[in-house]
Amino acid sequence: MLKLKNVSKSFYKNTPNENQVFKDLNFEVEDGDFVTIVGSNGAGKSTLLNLIAGVYPVDSGSIMIDDVDVTSYPEFKRSKFIGRVFQNPLLGTAPSMTIDENLSIAYSKGAGLSLKMGLNKKNRDLFKEKLAELGLGLENRMKTKVGLLSGGQRQALTLLMATFAKPNLLLLDEHTAALDPRTANIINEITNKIISENNLTTLMVTHNLEHALEYGNRIIMMHQGRIVLDLKDEKKNLTVQKLLKMFNEVNGSDFVDDRVMLA
Amino acid sequence: MSFAISTLEQGLVYGIMALGVYISFKIINFADLTVEGSFTLGAAVTAKLITSGVNPIFSIIVSFLAGGLAGLVTGFLNTKLKITELLAGILTMTALYSINLRIMGKSNIPMLNNKSILDYFSFAGNYRNILFFGLIMIFLVLLTNYFLQTRTGFALRATGNNQQMVRSMGINTNTTITLGLIISNAYIALAGSLVSQYQGFADAGMGIGTLVAGLASVIIGEVLFRERNILWAVISAVVGSIVYRGAIAVALTIGFNPTDLKLLTAILVVIALSLPGLKKIVISSN
Ligand SMILES: Nc1ncnc2c1ncn2[C@@H]1O[C@H](COP(=O)(O)OP(=O)(O)OP(=O)(O)O)[C@@H](O)[C@H]1O
Numbered sequence: 001m002l003k004l005k006n007v008s009k010s011f012y013k014n015t016p017n018e019n020q021v022f023k024d025l026n027f028e029v030e031d032g033d034f035v036t037i038v039g040s041n042g043a044g045k046s047t048l049l050n051l052i053a054g055v056y057p058v059d060s061g062s063i064m065i066d067d068v069d070v071t072s073y074p075e076f077k078r079s080k081f082i083g084r085v086f087q088n089p090l091l092g093t094a095p096s097m098t099i100d101e102n103l104s105i106a107y108s109k110g111a112g113l114s115l116k117m118g119l120n121k122k123n124r125d126l127f128k129e130k131l132a133e134l135g136l137g138l139e140n141r142m143k144t145k146v147g148l149l150s151g152g153q154r155q156a157l158t159l160l161m162a163t164f165a166k167p168n169l170l171l172l173d174e175h176t177a178a179l180d181p182r183t184a185n186i187i188n189e190i191t192n193k194i195i196s197e198n199n200l201t202t203l204m205v206t207h208n209l210e211h212a213l214e215y216g217n218r219i220i221m222m223h224q225g226r227i228v229l230d231l232k233d234e235k236k237n238l239t240v241q242k243l244l245k246m247f248n249e250v251n252g253s254d255f256v257d258d259r260v261m262l263a
Numbered sequence: 264m265s266f267a268i269s270t271l272e273q274g275l276v277y278g279i280m281a282l283g284v285y286i287s288f289k290i291i292n293f294a295d296l297t298v299e300g301s302f303t304l305g306a307a308v309t310a311k312l313i314t315s316g317v318n319p320i321f322s323i324i325v326s327f328l329a330g331g332l333a334g335l336v337t338g339f340l341n342t343k344l345k346i347t348e349l350l351a352g353i354l355t356m357t358a359l360y361s362i363n364l365r366i367m368g369k370s371n372i373p374m375l376n377n378k379s380i381l382d383y384f385s386f387a388g389n390y391r392n393i394l395f396f397g398l399i400m401i402f403l404v405l406l407t408n409y410f411l412q413t414r415t416g417f418a419l420r421a422t423g424n425n426q427q428m429v430r431s432m433g434i435n436t437n438t439t440i441t442l443g444l445i446i447s448n449a450y451i452a453l454a455g456s457l458v459s460q461y462q463g464f465a466d467a468g469m470g471i472g473t474l475v476a477g478l479a480s481v482i483i484g485e486v487l488f489r490e491r492n493i494l495w496a497v498i499s500a501v502v503g504s505i506v507y508r509g510a511i512a513v514a515l516t517i518g519f520n521p522t523d524l525k526l527l528t529a530i531l532v533v534i535a536l537s538l539p540g541l542k543k544i545v546i547s548s549n
């Protein structure tokens with residue numbers, strides 16, 4: 001469903017600071033895959049997600065989502081296919097708007113701008129129900145401004161918003177990294193529940209190797225702009241130790257990640 | 264009594280401009296300097312049309328649309344040509360200075376001898392202006408409040424908060440920014456149109472200082488009403504405008520020169536922005 005063909009990307013092209021992140025990268029994801037992505041710092045994980053989401057254009061190559069060539073689509077147009085949650089809990093919501101107003105924007109995603117009222121009894125009932133499923137009590141605070149919520153609550157809300165319209169593809173970039181471990185676990189559980197209930201095709205970047213193995217049906221490991229490991233069926237029997245050993249074998253060097261969590 | 268009446272009249276009519284400033288500076292979070300040009304544009308178009316014998320209502324509508332067009336230009340410069348927001352506004356404002364003079368043909372057009380929209384309300388005697396400005400303000404507050412509760416209104420408000428989020432929700436932020444500027448400058452030109460009819464003339468320099476005055480009104484409103492929903496936020500810009508005009512009237516009666524007022528207003532805004540507590544309120548709410 002997602003197909004990257006010969007994708008190249010450099011930053012600061014044609015300057016002394018030129019930094020080629022990807023050179024002829026090929027990557028495919030099948031419908032329903034839940035891919036976890038791990039890799040060393042600066043490997044290009046975030047850049048990969050940003051290229052798919054259209055935050056910046058590719059230098060060459062093509063990106064297809066569900067057989068639609070989206071290579072030339074600006075970010076807002078690709079959002080039709082994509083739901084995103086960022087590492088920074090501040091990026092996913094509008095802080096001075098209330099919870100229900102934020103949800104309304106997600107609810108009317110793809111419907112275009114109109115002069116219909118953003119909130120009505122029907123969609124507020126739906127929001128209440130969906131918020132209740134998060135199990136965080138947010139359904140009783142629908143009129144609270146999102147800026148007053150904790151990072152974890154905002155991240156849960158962002159997740160709900162990103163998946164409200166059942167995106168073809170869900171992109172998660174270390175979306176629990178800014179949270180304390182307990183909250184991170186709660187958000188991870190919610191994430192997993194939403195993904196499996198809706199059977200969402202997902203790419204999830206994480207620094208937690210345990211989580212990377214626990215969640216999803218496929219794992220890829222990136223290093224310096226290349227996908228150095230890509231495991232699907234073997235994934236079930238992997239352990240963190242085995243994974244690190246495999247990385248070392250294919251790469252000839254140790255896996256370096258200053259934020260990696262082994263426990 | 265007449266002191267109170269004229270303060271209220273001015274507060275209401277300039278309150279329309281404050282609403283426009285509120286929409287650009289607060290709703291879409293765009294520091295738009297087009298204001299001084301589009302305010303005068305509204306007055307220039309109205310003066311030209313009314314003195315040419317055109318019906319005041321039609322003149323007001325044309326002024327409103329002209330203001331929207333000015334906003335569209337600033338939006339285009341910023342979102343399509345990627346000119347920074349401050350510069351985009353300054354460019355439009357500067358260009359409008361020449362355009363306004365072209366429209367008027369001279370730097371000042373008196374129109375005391377022509378029928379203005381206010382003449383339709385002569386039956387209200389001394390309360391003529393208050394009645395008309397009050398009615399139009401009630402209409403605009405309700406309209407603005409309604410608009411900001413629609414899906415498009417939500418998109419505009421979110422744009423002022425978090426453009427990344429708006430784009431990931433499939434909305435083109437170039438569109439929302441430009442739309443916000445169109446509405447804002449249409450309101451401001453409407454204010455310019457009504458002010459020119461109220462004072463009986465249009466002048467090429469009448470926009471000078473309006474931006475800071477509008478900003479002062481919005482800030483005063485924010486300080487007066489802290490926790491607020493959108494309706495109250497909209498109302499507070501208008502109340503801020505009335506309080507601001509009251510403060511100006513007081514400054515004049517205690518002996519300040521009318522020419523000192525812009526300095527006083529600027530100082531007021533600086534003080535407001537430099538008090539840490541206030542700054543937080545002013546920046547974090549919309
Ligand atoms: N917007 C940008 N402008 C310039 N360079 C960038 C930009 N985004 C990423 N890079 C560069 O691209 C390379 C890959 O960065 P990227 O953020 O994709 O790595 P990552 O795998 O997500 O790393 P981390 O684990 O630290 O998040 C780095 O060298 C980085 O400096």
Ligand SMILES: [Mg+2]
Nearest residue numbers: 045046047173
């Ligand atoms: Mg990253």
